[in-house]
Amino acid sequence: xARPHLTYKGLEINVLKYTSDxxxxxxxxxxxxxxxxxxxxxxxxxxxxxxxxxxxxESGSVPKVSDEYxxxxxxxxxxxxxxxxANQGIHGTTLEDIRNEAGVSKGAVYHYxxxxxxxxxxxxxxxxxxxTMTIEDLVQGENAFDDICxxxxxxxxxxxxxxxxxxxxxALFLWAEALINQRIMGSQMRLIEEPRxxxxxxxxxxxxxxxxxxGLDPDGVMDALISFTFGMTxxxxxxxxxxxxxxxxxxxxxxxxxxxxxxxx
Numbered sequence: 637x638a639r640p641h642l643t644y645k646g647l648e649i650n651v652l653k654y655t656s657d658x659x660x661x662x663x664x665x666x667x668x669x670x671x672x673x674x675x676x677x678x679x680x681x682x683x684x685x686x687x688x689x690x691x692x693x694e695s696g697s698v699p700k701v702s703d704e705y706x707x708x709x710x711x712x713x714x715x716x717x718x719x720x721x722a723n724q725g726i727h728g729t730t731l732e733d734i735r736n737e738a739g740v741s742k743g744a745v746y747h748y749x750x751x752x753x754x755x756x757x758x759x760x761x762x763x764x765x766x767x768t769m770t771i772e773d774l775v776q777g778e779n780a781f782d783d784i785c786x787x788x789x790x791x792x793x794x795x796x797x798x799x800x801x802x803x804x805x806x807a808l809f810l811w812a813e814a815l816i817n818q819r820i821m822g823s824q825m826r827l828i829e830e831p832r833x834x835x836x837x838x839x840x841x842x843x844x845x846x847x848x849x850x851g852l853d854p855d856g857v858m859d860a861l862i863s864f865t866f867g868m869t870x871x872x873x874x875x876x877x878x879x880x881x882x883x884x885x886x887x888x889x890x891x892x893x894x895x896x897x898x899x900x901x
Contacts, residue, residue: 709740709744709748710748710758711762712738712740713734713738713740713744713745713748713749713755714755714758714759714762715738716734716737716738716739717729717734717737717738717752717755717759718759718802718803718806719737719802720733720734720737721805721806721809721810722801722802722805722806722809725809725812725813726752726756726809726810726812726813726817726820727813727816729752730752731745731746731749731751731752734752734755753817753819753820753823756810756819756820756823757823759806759810760823760824760826760827763827764826764827764830767827767830767831770790771787771831771834774786774787774790775787775834775838779845779847780838780839780841780842780845780847781842781845781847781848783838784835784838784839784842784861784891785888785891787835787838788861788864788865788887788891789884789888791861791862791865792864792865792868792880792884792887793868793880793884795807795868795869795872795873796868796869796872796880800872800873800876801876804869804870804872804873805873807869807873808869808870808873810824811824811866828862832855832858835858836854836855836858839854839857839858840854864887868880868883868884871883
């Protein structure tokens with residue numbers, strides 16, 4: 637018989653131990669606490685999860701689900717959504733598709749997300765955390781121009797790593813969906829706008845240091861760099877076997893002013 641599951645507050649919980657007497661005893665996973673519950677009635681089908689009614693056992697309480705467990709399940713659903721988005725696009729994916737990919741109940745999905753837009757917001761929040769941590773690591777404060785180059789290299793290749801077959805395609809589908817979905821447009825624009833203040837100050841400092849032409853508008857410099865990073869993602873999605881190293885090196889040469897080797901007439 638396949639190991640059964642409990643469903644509690646929309647969460648599917650793997651059962652670690654059970655006995656099939658009239659009052660079936662279940663041991664909950666450690667992430668929820670090694671706590672015994674009893675279910676007054678329980679139907680166990682091979683390959684399916686049991687259905688029953690909770691009531692307090694000897695502990696006198698229902699299981700307390702940890703924040704770590706909740707976040708883990710939430711991220712599992714987000715990861716499943718990414719796979720669906722990459723294969724079917726945002727518009728072509730349904731919550732049912734995501735539920736099937738995640739292998740959870742419909743109630744589990746709706747416990748965390750009421751719509752695909754909610755899941756996109758979850759993706760944005762995860763990206764925001766990753767971006768903030770990366771910016772803090774890359775901006776050393778010793779040389780503004782070097783910091784800009786390091787940030788540019790990260791942004792240009794962030795969707796071209798080991799998961800590029802998912803990350804690059806999801807990025808393109810999100811950008812396309814943003815054209816017809818204002819909520820997703822807002823979500824994507826916030827990812828671009830939030831780090832601008834930090835990068836703008838770096839550009840101004842590099843201009844003051846004589847590393848970037850002072851006549852250039854800092855926002856224009858940012859937009860040019862962002863456009864290049866977007867183009868890298870597009871090529872990565874269109875050409876799965878493409879190696880971005882040469883293009884990235886060329887852009888670094890452009891930034892350093894060494895692209896043109898002849899002296900202008």
